Amino acid sequence: MEVILFAVFASIAVVSSVLVVTRRNPVIAALCLILNFGSLAGMYLLLSAQFIAVVQIIVYAGAIMVLFLFVLMLLRPDMERSFFRHDPLFKWAAIIVSVFTFLLLVYAIILTTFNAPILANHAKTIEIGTVEAIGKELFSNFLLPFEAIGFVLLSATVGAMLLSKKKLD
């Protein structure tokens, strides 16, 4: 059962992420990205990380992609296309970055398959993924980093507001 579900989610994820890159229409690409996020959330659920699965949907598919679409729909796709076509530097930078990311991922995968200890205690892995466990960890052991991230996000929000205000005045 788990293997079948994993195969379904993984194949959706792979196909949709390929489509994100190949589609010319930015809105279709964004749709495929949402699909990709959804299938990733499904895989998190299979790993019994319920909280991360739901947050993946709320934050990435729900909030961030809506803002992306918001901007994309107001753009004119024909102008975008010419912008990318006339800049070969962009292409090379993208190729280099993706090759390095790929190598990094391959390295990480090889490292984990051979060296990671297999978790014998299955019940414990289920316990880690729940909201209660993550909440307890965040507000006890990781309180300082949690607050620091909150502060960084707040300053980013204030900064964005200041910048946009300057343009309007």
Added chain:
Amino acid sequence: MNDFLFYIIVALVKIVIIANMILITVSYLVYFERKISAWTQNRVGPNRVGYLGLLQPFADVLKLLLKEDIVPKVANKFIHSMAPFIALFVAFTTYAVIPFGPSITLWGKEIPLMMADVNIGILYVLALTSIGVYAITFAGWSSGSKYSLLGGIRSSAQMISYEISMGFSIAGVLIFSQSLRPMEIVIAQHGWMWNAVLQPVGFLTFVVAAFAETNRLPFDLPEAEPELVGGYHTEYSSMKFAAFFLAEYANMIIGSAMIVTLYLGGWQFPYVETFGFSPAVTIGLQVGAFFVKMGALLFFFIWVRWSIPRFRYDQLMNIGWKVMFPLSLLNLIWAAILAMIMK
């Protein structure tokens, strides 16, 4: 019969019951909306099809089925036909985590009167509502019409703005329930300990946010007919239009069910245990209490629609960010203090 098969059969029965319940409620909700609006405006309302017009919903569905399905030439065909089904999917799946009664015991096995008692229940609802934005946004974009696009963009801006105050109001509820399970949220509101009584401000912000999320008047700017023709569904006809229509009313049911679950004690019937009825009657009364509360809220939804005019766009944003957001934050602080005192 082994356990696995038993639970699968129970789940299937629940799915059939809930899906049919939503469909029937939706069709009669449309009928009641027309009747109540007629009553508000001193008209008669539908009264031709069947006794008191009670067969009107079926006539409406038949009419919509027989209409021609028009897709604009410039539309993106795939997304254009997909959008209404996203709306329907979200409207129906959200109901999975709403408890409409306590657990019952059948053949020695405990069955909760809800689809799935998961420990991320409330987050699941939030996740699905955030997916629901796409139905409207894609419908607006794929139609290839300016009015639709403006409607779609308005709606995404509106939903993002009001999701924030919605989330903060829910956080106030979670302080009391100590759990994200809808069942436990309901159980925490025993007697008169309803969250609407404990945190009235949070109740207010949540109800307003629920109105905004369901795109009901006074927040129906995505389909403001004087400015945008029909908003995001301008270019939809036949069953695809009906799907949006169905989704709107199904969302209203979800909205009122969520308000009941989070703030009005869910299926709790205050002090029903002290009346001395048999367990079966008690459970029946509790399920009845849930539906009575939900019905009252649905009436409230319709009542508000025919009483209050639509907001202007700047008013909508001002209310969302400058009134509702601070109020929901204040409510969170109030809830935290109250929880400290009551401990």
